[in-house]
Amino acid sequence: MKIVVLxxxxxxxxxxxxxVPATGWLDRDAADNVVDxxxxxxxxxxxRVKDADKSTExxxxxxxxxxxxKAIRKALSMGADSGIHVLDGGLAGSDAxxxxxVLAAAIRGTGADVILAGNxxxxxxxxxxxxxxxxxxxxxxxxxxxxVVLGDxxxxxxxxxxxGSLDVTAALPAVVTVTERTAEARFPNFKGILTxxxxxxxxxxxxxxxxxxxxxxxxxxxxxxxxxREAGRKIEDDGTAGTQLAGYLxxxxxx
Amino acid sequence: MSTxxxxxxxxxxxRWNGLGLWARIGVSAGALIILLGIGVLVARLLTxxxxxKDFMATYPGxxxxxxxAPVGIPAWLGWQHFLNMFFIFLIIRSGxxxxxxxxxxxxxxxxxxxxxxxxxxxxxxxxDLWFHLTLDALWVxxxxxxxxxxxxxxxxxRIVPTSWDVFPNAISAGLQYLSLDxxxxxxxxxxxxxxxxxxxxxxxxxxxxxxxTGLRMSGAWPKNAATLNKVYxxxxxxxLHFPVMIYFVAxxxxxxxxxxxxxxxxxxxxxxxxxxxxNWWGFGIFAASLVVIAAAWFLAQPLFxxxxxxxxxxxxx
Numbered sequence: 383m384k385i386v387v388l389x390x391x392x393x394x395x396x397x398x399x400x401x402v403p404a405t406g407w408l409d410r411d412a413a414d415n416v417v418d419x420x421x422x423x424x425x426x427x428x429x430r431v432k433d434a435d436k437s438t439e440x441x442x443x444x445x446x447x448x449x450x451x452k453a454i455r456k457a458l459s460m461g462a463d464s465g466i467h468v469l470d471g472g473l474a475g476s477d478a479x480x481x482x483x484v485l486a487a488a489i490r491g492t493g494a495d496v497i498l499a500g501n502x503x504x505x506x507x508x509x510x511x512x513x514x515x516x517x518x519x520x521x522x523x524x525x526x527x528x529x530v531v532l533g534d535x536x537x538x539x540x541x542x543x544x545x546g547s548l549d550v551t552a553a554l555p556a557v558v559t560v561t562e563r564t565a566e567a568r569f570p571n572f573k574g575i576l577t578x579x580x581x582x583x584x585x586x587x588x589x590x591x592x593x594x595x596x597x598x599x600x601x602x603x604x605x606x607x608x609x610x611r612e613a614g615r616k617i618e619d620d621g622t623a624g625t626q627l628a629g630y631l632x633x634x635x636x637x
Numbered sequence: 638m639s640t641x642x643x644x645x646x647x648x649x650x651x652r653w654n655g656l657g658l659w660a661r662i663g664v665s666a667g668a669l670i671i672l673l674g675i676g677v678l679v680a681r682l683l684t685x686x687x688x689x690k691d692f693m694a695t696y697p698g699x700x701x702x703x704x705x706a707p708v709g710i711p712a713w714l715g716w717q718h719f720l721n722m723f724f725i726f727l728i729i730r731s732g733x734x735x736x737x738x739x740x741x742x743x744x745x746x747x748x749x750x751x752x753x754x755x756x757x758x759x760x761x762x763x764x765d766l767w768f769h770l771t772l773d774a775l776w777v778x779x780x781x782x783x784x785x786x787x788x789x790x791x792x793x794x795r796i797v798p799t800s801w802d803v804f805p806n807a808i809s810a811g812l813q814y815l816s817l818d819x820x821x822x823x824x825x826x827x828x829x830x831x832x833x834x835x836x837x838x839x840x841x842x843x844x845x846x847x848x849x850t851g852l853r854m855s856g857a858w859p860k861n862a863a864t865l866n867k868v869y870x871x872x873x874x875x876x877l878h879f880p881v882m883i884y885f886v887a888x889x890x891x892x893x894x895x896x897x898x899x900x901x902x903x904x905x906x907x908x909x910x911x912x913x914x915x916n917w918w919g920f921g922i923f924a925a926s927l928v929v930i931a932a933a934w935f936l937a938q939p940l941f942x943x944x945x946x947x948x949x950x951x952x953x954x
Contacts, residue, residue, distance in 0.1 A: 396740060566953060569743065569943055 383532070383554075384439045385428040386489055387462065388499040388512070389421040391446050391453035395504050406602025407475055408505055410449065417453045420500025422460070422567035424560050427530050428498050429461045429568065439463050443488055445473060445481060451583065459570035459578035466492070470588040472597060478506070480598035482514030487593035488586065489519060496537060497557040501526050516557035524552045528563040680815035689812070698810035698820040698829040700803050706794040708826055712911045714792065717783045719909075719926050724776035725889075726930050727937060729882060731769035736879070741765055742939040747950040759950070760856050764939055767946050770855060777848060795828060796836040806830030822899040825913045839888055847881045850874040 393399045397413035425442065432438040442457040444450045445468035454465035468488055476484070489497060497519075502509030516523035527539035528547070537558055538551040570578070588595070617626050631637045647655070656664065683689050741763035749759050762770075787793045807830030813820045820829050828836065852858060853874035859865065896904045906912045906919030909926070943952050 569939075569952070571944065572940055575940070 383431065383435070383437070383495045384441070384493060385431065385496045385498055385532075386441045386443050386492055386494040387421065387425045387428050387457070388485065388497065388515075389425065389442050389444045389453055389457055390418045390500075390503050390505075391415050391444065391450040392418045392503055392505040395419075399505070401602075401605055405475070406605045410447070415449055415452070417456050418500060418503050418505075419567070420502070420504070420560070420562060421457075423562065423564050424498045424500050425457055425460060425462060426565040426567040427532075427560055428496075430565060431532050432461065441466060441492055441494070443485065443492075444468070445476075445484055445488075447474070451585075454583055455578050456570065458581045458583070459574040460568060461570075461574060462581075464581055465583040467583055467585045468588070468591070469585050473588055475599045477598050477600040478508050478510050479514060482511045483518060483593050484588060484591060485511070486515045486518030487591035489515065490592065495554045496532060497521070497555075499557070499559045501559045501561050512557050512559045519555075519557070522552040522556045523559070524550055524556055525559045527558060527560050530558060530560060530564060532558075676815050677817060680812050681817075684812055684816045684818070692805070693809050693812065696802060696805040696809040696830075698806055698813060698831075699823065699827050700798070700800055700806050700830060700833070702827050703794050703799050705791065706827075707791050709913065710825070710907050710911055711790070711792070713786060715909055715911055717779065717786075720779045721776070721783070722926070723930055723933065724772050724779060725885060727933060728769060728772045728776055729886065730934065730937065731765055731772060732882060734765040735763065735769050738763065738765055743943060743946075744953050745946050745950050746953070753949075761953075762856065764942055764946060764952065767950075768937065768942055771949075773848075773851060780844060780848075796833060796840060798833060798837060803830045803833055807834050819899065822904070824904060824907055835888065835892075839885075843881055843884050843888070846877065847885070850878040850881065854878065 392415065393408065393410065393413035394416050400409045400412045401407060402409045425440070428438070428440045432440055440462040441464050442454055442462045443466045444454050446453070448469060450469070451467055454467055458465055466488055468484055473480070473484060497512075497515065499512040499515075501512075512525065513523050524537055524539065524541075526541045527550075528542060530537065530539040532554075535554050536551055537554060537556050538549065539558075540547050540549055542548075542561070615630070617623050617630075628637075653661070653664075684693065743764040744761050745764050745767040746761045747753065747759035749755060787796075810820050810829040810831040814831070823829075824832075851874075853869060853871055900915075902917065902920055903913070903915045904919075905923045906914055906916065908919065909922040910919040912918070946952050
């Protein structure tokens with residue numbers, strides 16, 4: 383089985399993330415850039431398939447600036463076999479539709495049985511790219527799985543619905559996305575880090591792919607910093623605290 | 638900057654707070670050198686006085702050992718000393734990491750099966766703390782072996798004061814050090830009063846204090862023992878644990894300096910080669926032990942700790 387795992391390099395959620403004032407784009411220098419945790423989980427799902435069946439081949443695919451190569455190396459050190467890096471300055475700031483078109487074009491040549499991705503990234507939080515990729519490739523989307531079973535030409539799993547959960551199944555090839563409730567990612571070990579340096583990574587530009595040349599960018603018209611939190615109101619009990627509290631709750635429609 | 642309310646010159650505290658780190662270190666070092674210089678002058682003045690000369694003749698610096706005290710340092714002590722040094726270096730490093738790391742690279746939770754099994758559920762701790770506690774356990778084990786063999790072989794007489802004249806002798810030895818007329822080193826047979834007291838404090842006061850305060854802060858301590866925890870509050874342990882570490886660091890600095898400054902080859906042969914000869918064997922073994930410690934220091938990072946930690950529990954983010 384051949385599995386392509388989509389990974390995205392994002393700023394570490396544990397740090398302060400900011401936008402570049404001029405463009406409104408993500409400031410990549412403001413925080414440490416890491417592989418999005420949800421992608422590590424998706425990769426872990428793939429790696430567990432590979433643990434059980436050594437013939438499984440795992441390719442990681444990332445689109446991003448040069449620094450994204452580090453994210454690919456990280457995935458390779460965790461155990462993926464090879465990487466594809468879509469690196470093209472013209473793709474900077476691409477919106478979800480453009481990103482999905484480019485990723486789908488890059489996947490087309492790989493002959494993948496399964497395309498695994500996270501349900502949504504921690505920076506954009508759009509959660510639409512995998513569905514768009516599925517549409518481009520004409521494949522079924524099995525989205526938001528809490529548990530994934532891959533094998534015998536099908537993918538099945540459980541996804542949460544508004545009330546209760548659904549057991550879903552689709553024939554392969556398919557696009558599968560996972561939630562935070564799936565496998566906890568492993569740490570790269572020493573051997574993994576050493577061998578990652580020798581694993582092949584193909585760097586491709588947009589021109590190398592069979593994709594329309596029309597760029598599509600999200601344009602940020604305006605943005606502002608989150609205002610600082612205001613101090614709350616403190617009520618000293620002079621006998622009327624109860625009334626004041628009740629008044630506050632009614633005033634703010636909290637009851 | 639705020640404008641001072643009165644036009645008084647800045648106080649010492651304000652000036653001190655205005656200095657950068659290196660300036661503070663420089664000023665402290667300068668002050669220390671000046672203080673030491675004054676100390677040396679005072680000591681020289683004192684040792685020139687007749688009553689002090691008499692005192693130093695009565696108390697030459699070292700107390701007489703009890704009859705039957707062993708001579709020399711056996712090989713087992715050399716091993717104990719090496720292991721102790723190995724552990725204490727890594728304990729200080731990992732303890733520092735526990736204290737300063739805000740976001741640990743990994744966490745660890747004990748497998749509640751096998752050798753260590755408890756009724757309660759194990760708690761998740763950082764990988765740094767796991768390393769610190771594991772080293773602590775090994776260090777304590779090494780210490781227990783040391784104490785048992787120390788008393789079984791009579792070597793205890795070398796580092797436990799056996800008569801009250803250790804105090805005047807320590808003062809005498811201190812005066813000799815301070816007046817730069819250092820006492821003759823006789824470490825193979827007997828330590829001077831100051832050495833004896835320092836070793837005693839390190840082994841029988843500082844080490845138990847480090848263990849008691851560390852244990853109080855660890856997950857192994859009974860959290861629900863109300864009376865016990867009232868008598869020995871965790872705040873006390875927190876306040877003491879760090880200063881005890883500072884004591885150990887200060888001890889190591891002074892100890893190593895004096896070992897190297899009072900006949901390095903002979904002293905190193907005592908502890909590392911169990912011999913009173915003057916040759917390079919002890920130095921060679923000492924150098925090799927430093928290489929081992931440096932290697933462990935380098936390997937003490939999450940990448941290499943994780944596989945070891947996962948033998949005893951589960952390592953997660």
